[in-house]
Amino acid sequence: MRDLGLTGxxxxxxxxxxxxxxxxxxxxxSTVFLNGEGEETGRYAGPIDWFDPKVRGTWLERLR
Numbered sequence: 001m002r003d004l005g006l007t008g009x010x011x012x013x014x015x016x017x018x019x020x021x022x023x024x025x026x027x028x029x030s031t032v033f034l035n036g037e038g039e040e041t042g043r044y045a046g047p048i049d050w051f052d053p054k055v056r057g058t059w060l061e062r063l064r
Contacts, residue, residue: 004050006063033063 019025023032026045033042048055 004056004060006060009063033059 014022019030020028023030023040023043025032029047031044031048032040035041042059044059048059050056050060
C-alpha cells in the first residue's frame with residue numbers, strides 16, 4: 001500500500017469460505033473497498049494490477 005501512496009489504508013485477507021457469503025461475491029479473486037465506518041464504497045471482481053494507469057486513475061483516486 002505504501003508503494004501506491006496509501007499510507008493510511010489497511011488491507012485484509014478474508015477466509016474465502018466466509019468472505020463469499022458475507023460480501024456476496026460472485027467469484028475469486030474479488031476486492032471490496034470499505035470506508036472507515038465499514039461501509040462498502042466499491043468492489044471489483046477479478047485480479048487487479050494496481051500499477052496499471054487505468055486502475056490508478058479509477059480506484060486509487062477514490063481511496064485517497
